[in-house]
Amino acid sequence: MENTHTNISELGEFGFIKRLQDKIKLTNKDIIKGIGDDAAVVDFGNKKTVISTDTLTEGVHFDISYTPLKHLGYKAVAVNLSDIFAMNAKPVAITVALSFSSRYPVEAIDELYEGILLACQLYGVEVIGGDTTTSISGLNINITAMGVANEEDIVYRNGAKENDLLVVTGDLGSAYIGLQLLEREKEVFKANDKIQPDLEGNDYVLERILKPEARGDIIELLAKMEVKPTSMIDISDGLASEIFHICTQSEVGCAVYEDKLPIDPQTVLTAQDFGMSPTIVALNGGEDYELLFTIKQEDFEKVKGNPHMSVIGHMTDKNAGVNLVTRDNTSTPLTAQGWDAFLKKEMDGKGEEEE
Amino acid sequence: MENTHTNISELGEFGFIKRLQDKIKLTNKDIIKGIGDDAAVVDFGNKKTVISTDTLTEGVHFDISYTPLKHLGYKAVAVNLSDIFAMNAKPVAITVALSFSSRYPVEAIDELYEGILLACQLYGVEVIGGDTTTSISGLNINITAMGVANEEDIVYRNGAKENDLLVVTGDLGSAYIGLQLLEREKEVFKANDKIQPDLEGNDYVLERILKPEARGDIIELLAKMEVKPTSMIDISDGLASEIFHICTQSEVGCAVYEDKLPIDPQTVLTAQDFGMSPTIVALNGGEDYELLFTIKQEDFEKVKGNPHMSVIGHMTDKNAGVNLVTRDNTSTPLTAQGWDAFLKKEMDGKGEEEE
16 A cells, blocks of 8 residues: 555545546446446347346455455455356446445555456456445445346356256365465464564465456356356355255256365465365365356366366256265265355354355 | 344355245346346346446444334335436346344344335335345445436436526425434433433424435426436435536536525424524435436426426526525525535444445
């Protein structure tokens, strides 16, 4: 953060909005009106509009003591766009609603917006509206994302069929390990503020928690490969929880293979350092923002060997339930940790539940 | 509130979402998918989509000690739809993002949703998505509203021309007076909790602050009267502030007549009881959620005498500025209190600023 501190009230209402408008340049001609009126006006044309909303709350979704505001802004956009991609749609625009206490100076909000606008630029979306309000304490970032898709391209959670293959992108559990590292160094720093954080060599896991990417590249790739998933969801609460969402909505069971779970080597090592099972971390860590989808068996050849995708299981009859096939070839029922996670995360500051 | 207290975690994640889905029934066939997936899918057809977002924060926009949750839910929807109506558009759908601390039981969230769904039913909109998260403290309600309009019907803030007439709907300042009453009774109750609140005979001003309506009826009326405003805005921050928005964006000045300001008699009396000028209250009180618009002089005959509309002034040359013509026929420059209000309201718990 720059070493200047301008109180929001010094700018005045028009000054603040003007400042935002100067930062936010519209380039998409279908956005007829962006910020500056009661509402934005968008021409979504003949395609279907896909809409999602997500909130990041200080002390729950992020700890401001180790979260750079620019990354936070970037992440707030990415996690929202992740939901649009999970519908196999293309994001077009977002609205940004911020509430923050007066301890945040204008420069802090500028930094947050820098991250928001950087993400918008990279993902090709525009900020079309917002609401900025004070709060008693903390920072709350709500983003609503809108995208478009042809009706026949949209992928829901409820289309998985028995024998479909379960595929996940990227790798799992790294964001959770990044979070554990940050929490550990925070405790060390609290005990002795002369000790500098020891985070060297952990760039990947830290980036996964602080500045995740939404997998728009996968949506393009699937289109190019001519693979339309039968169901899809993004991984915010953890792989296990998302598998349960697909299984419940599609009315199928699932067998997931422990030895197929994609986990980054650094994540495996650091998990072991923490005395955690890498498998549990991959299943329940959450905040991966990878895509989880099912494909027809006949599409296996197209997906096989793709470095961005891992086939981790297959769908079964509903009555077989959701099972993890462990390395010793034993099948054990998997539990959705979504809400246990709510309880747990509420205590350690990560509670989230999404509709 | 019912005397039951169910902790959110008792329901489990699926239980909570299922509960919401059971409450939220989609009836609009253009809403292809509502809650329950990563995003909603809406067919906005050939019309333009109008989008707005607004947040209500505990301790800033409402005081939970005297705000019934059902009314709060209703209000959260109404203030968002007010922005859609202010574009001369018809609202279609909303997303609801809630964050709340664990001191709110399931029954409290149910009550909040009851109000949200009642408003949706009355205004003919549907809940198509949401996000429910924990927070460290307090309740934060963010709603994004979407509507449709034919491009040629949309009214912006920037279309007012010199000599246009300035029209406001309903009456002004009542919500602010309602708030003062609630604050006063809260102080009395804090001093002596045996004294019951004395709010009798104040139904109108209390309803104006606790359960305001968005003026969708006016949008229908204007269409029926074949009047298309040249500019329009809704009154959230206060009449003066909104006049400045129109004048700045339309590059015109304005003369507003004190004796034309529509103020409810009860509001006048109660303002005087509080030692406040009813004119100041009408100009700067805010939260009226009435519509402020400009019309061409030739439309005066259509509007004249309409009980829902008051002509309160006319637009002038930009260089003349924004002036209040007082009862003694003196013209004094008006000041936009929007941001002063941010400062003031931040102290007395009502900060708001909208883009």
